[in-house]
Amino acid sequence: MIEYKKEGLLLKATDINLKYDTRQILRDVNFEIFDIHRPGVIQGQVVSLIGRSGIGKTQLFRILAGLIKPTSGTVTIGLEQKPVQAGEVGVVPQNYILFNHRTIYSNLRIGLNNCGKPVSDKQAKDIIDDYAKKFDLTDHLKKFPAQLSGGQRQRVSIIQQVLTGNKFILLDEPFSGLDPLMKDKVDELLIQIANLDEQSTLIIVSHDIINTLALSDTAFILAPQRGKEGATITEVIDLMELGFAWNPNIKADHAFHDLVHDIKGKL
Ligand SMILES: Nc1ncnc2c1ncn2[C@@H]1O[C@H](COP(=O)(O)OP(=O)(O)OP(=O)(O)O)[C@@H](O)[C@H]1O
Ligand SMILES: [Mg+2]
Incomplete structure (x- = not known):
């Protein structure tokens, strides 16, 4: 068993209800995300919200x-729980959008422009080149989004x-429309990103269990609850x-597949 500890509260959703007109979409949604510590490694958090299509995941994401x-209801974040x-949470929407008239480099520069502190062109170049190298995008920096594959655009x-620089990044259906190989690439990318910082927290909203x-x-x-309107945890x-958790070969584990099967029956 891997040793770990749950420490400070990083995000708390309290009594969230969402209605559109009289239709209840979300009901009394409550959950907490804690900072996970593991001795000797920088361990970020990866939390998922799983539910069937149309249940209200994207609404909760928003x-x-x-x-x-x-x-x-309220959502409070950070160790101060504000x-x-x-803008405080990075967002990768279900139909992720890049600026199509800008190159990949320029799209990434926009991320840096929004990091809350000035980054010189020289610093920006170093940072972007570094990320591009890490994530196989070096050859694409001068291209436009339309010239990339769906998986590349998503990365x-x-x-x-x-x-x-947001510690929290929400991803809505990051695996949709990707082939199995590309899903593995996105897996790797997300794990690397989650572990960039002790407080990095990815929240993945998905029906891909x-x-x-x-x-x-x-x-x-x-999921819905019998006799009640709206979805809840x-x-x-x-x-x-x-x-x-933290097992790169988990998809080959029988007990893990039993869990997946069990969850499918509950959505
Ligand atoms: N602006 C809106 N006004 C009224 N109803 C809405 C609005 N936006 C979404 N809904 C309804 O809220 C419900 C939940 O939608 P949501 O997009 O959150 O589903 P989802 O779980 O993300 O589904 P998927 O897995 O297909 O992306 C749906 O029944 C949808 O019709
Ligand atoms: Mg959705």
Whole structure:
């Protein structure tokens, strides 16, 4: 078993309700994300919100990012637990957007421009070259988004958010539309990003149970409850406690697939 400790509270969603007109989409959503420490390694957090299509994941995503206000309830972030403001959380939306008339380099520069402190052109070049090298994008920096594959564009979009310096990055369906090889690449990228900083926290919203759980230390299941309108967190899965977290070969583990099967039945 890998040794770990849960420490400070990093994000807390309290009693979130979301209604559109009279239709309840989210009901009493509560969860907490803690800073995970492991001796001797920089260990960020990867948390997932799993639920079937149409259940309200993207709406919850927008609430967590401060992009829309819930009908009631709060989201607080950081060790100080302040209410979340739009812009404090990096966002990689379901249909990620890059500026199509700008090169990949310029798109990444925008991430740095939004990091809250001035970065000189020379510093920017060094940082961007470094990330491009790490994530196989060196040959693409002068291209435009339309000249990249979907997977490459997605990596740019994720790195752009990393460059803003936000510790929290929300990703909506990061695996959709990717082939299995590319999913593995995104896996690797997300693990590297999560572990850039002790407080880095990725929140992945997805219906792709296998790929999402394989990366996560904790998963929250968003599902309907019998007789009640709206989705809520029906289960918290602690993959650390189960011994499934931080294992690069977890997708080959039978017990892990049993868990995936079990979750499928509950969505
Ligand atoms: N602006 C809106 N006004 C009214 N209803 C909305 C609005 N936006 C979303 N909804 C409804 O909220 C519900 C949840 O939508 P949401 O996009 O969060 O689903 P999802 O879980 O992300 O689905 P998917 O996995 O397909 O992306 C849907 O029934 C949708 O029709
Ligand atoms: Mg969605």
